[in-house]
Amino acid sequence: MDARKRLILKEIVDHYIRTGKAVSSQTILEKYGLSVSSATIRNDMKYLEKQGYITKAWSSSGRIPTAKGYRFFVDWLLELSELARKQQHAILEAYGFQKQRLDELLQQTAFLLASLTGHLGFVLTPRIDQTELEFIALVKLPPDHALAVLVSDLGIVESRIIPTTLPEEQLAKIGDLLNRSLQGRRLGELATELTESPLEGWADRLTQDAFALIQQLITPQLTRQRLITEGLAHLLQTVFTWEEAIEEARKLLCLLEDESRFIQAIGKTRPGELITIIGEENLVKELHPYSVVSLNYGYDGVLGVLGPVRMDYSKVVSTTQYIGNRLRAILAVSKAAALKR
Amino acid sequence: MDARKRLILKEIVDHYIRTGKAVSSQTILEKYGLSVSSATIRNDMKYLEKQGYITKAWSSSGRIPTAKGYRFFVDWLLELSELARKQQHAILEAYGFQKQRLDELLQQTAFLLASLTGHLGFVLTPRIDQTELEFIALVKLPPDHALAVLVSDLGIVESRIIPTTLPEEQLAKIGDLLNRSLQGRRLGELATELTESPLEGWADRLTQDAFALIQQLITPQLTRQRLITEGLAHLLQTVFTWEEAIEEARKLLCLLEDESRFIQAIGKTRPGELITIIGEENLVKELHPYSVVSLNYGYDGVLGVLGPVRMDYSKVVSTTQYIGNRLRAILAVSKAAALKR
DNA sequence: ATTAGCAATCACCTTATGAGTCTGCTAAGT
């Protein structure tokens, strides 16, 4: 594909993203002032259509990018604008007075993503079993229960009331024991190790009790990730203007209520990696009218933006990237603080 | 208003709820077989319209109930059907294997409300400060923090990491002291009392530390109620079929994301009380196209259903009532279990 | 390889038409 064709494709995507209307050869000529005639542009557009980058709504409408066209645009033609100073400030400020609680921090993050991009912002909470155990506390609740509290390095606190008849001193001893031998381990590793074989050298009565206890703590519950979303309303505004929209919207809402499917939809990435999933590339059929930009911020947590296929990728990608980096930085600090303790 | 007029009003509301179409005098005659002619019915309808119970979309359309009409229907004409056996079973079964965690229980409840009524189900979490303190645990996190855990009678656990340099034994003593003197008190009362005046007789060094500590625990955070919703998709399906619907839907979503306004919208009630808010009766303007059925299940928690004004009040009210009672029963059991400890 | 010019295609908007529904009114009946 020669330079002019690339340029034309870029202008088509660009213009369509901004206006939402099919782009004609005329428009390209006028707005972007190429030094060729509209007929030449038409010829190039025909080529681009045959290659599958653009399409048209009816036989003589202007051209609209296909998913493949957006993909080419994002991969080769996208110029990532640095985030406007104002926005950078807004983000730093919002994170400024740091929240103590992780869930508030993540909610805040989702809100930022949504309000800065004008689409739906989402954050998938970290997997607790990917974090490291900082502290276990066991507290007797008379007569026959105990409260167990797990504190992980991200400050995530998981508490559970478990039935046990062990007396208070016994619990305290077990707590000490667990803290000494388990501190700094990943909760997930612990779980698998413990189910496979009891810890070596743990044979006496005390450790058996400890073992039983910790098995009650480490359950599938730990793997569960929650989905936080903000800005659903934006989505309705941007995407739906035609008939049948309601049915589309309904499907989308159903999907958002089904966390497991959504998790599938935002794709797997390695920590720090950002991916875009454009339209029909999505494995989940209901999301074909949308695009997803998502970033793994560590501990299997994911944040990102869900918007119409026709969205400003430059803005969305750079915003997601920036916010993702901020969040990673904040979590790193919080982790460091935890380790210092 | 004589009996026949009441009957006609009832049939209009009834039929409109079921079909969604304006009701004509003919229809009433055919479907409900009154022994008068359609002209007579028309005359009565005219009266009902003059009184403001019904209205019409245009000069010669059939009649549609007004908010006042629905109100009269709900207050005087509604026959509460007992919930179908199947549904009762479904509810009992869903609650059968009891969740340990309160938030899962409430989420479950919202889901039940939504799926059984086919509208949006919501649950507003209890106010923690309305529950009674069952237990406080203070655990040292070396070097200069402590983990404080509050367990209330509903099993709600609120934990917080607070900075303190007090040594371990000191914390344990304070914990004992707090447990002895505060157990069984309402968290909310504690908060107000403590801000007004320190506890009497608490003058020594130890109690001053305890005082400082507990003040860090009891914060506005405790008052915060979360909103859990399920079945948003239902709402889109039932309510919106005409143009401009998107704008309406967008407003609704905005409202749902703004918890404080929603809390205002579902109204205040006393524990156990069920209220209906029909259409324009709602203080919040955005909700004028909807009705709310809500029930206070204790501790300032509210559950209910949000649906179109044109909804099956008989079904929705009885479902809400039944589920509300189940939830109250479950919470009572959980409270009793806590007190026995 | 590029361009000008023109016919053909199609969405979109407005207007027209006809069938169908339901009310309000009047005058007659009970």
Place this chain on the structure above:
DNA sequence: ACTTAGCAGACTCATAAGGTGATTGCTAAT
């Protein structure tokens, strides 16, 4: 005083028809 029959008028809804404007594809000339 209440009820009824019958009919004109009001209005929706669906569909069709015609006009306008945008845009392409094609062909022949440059």
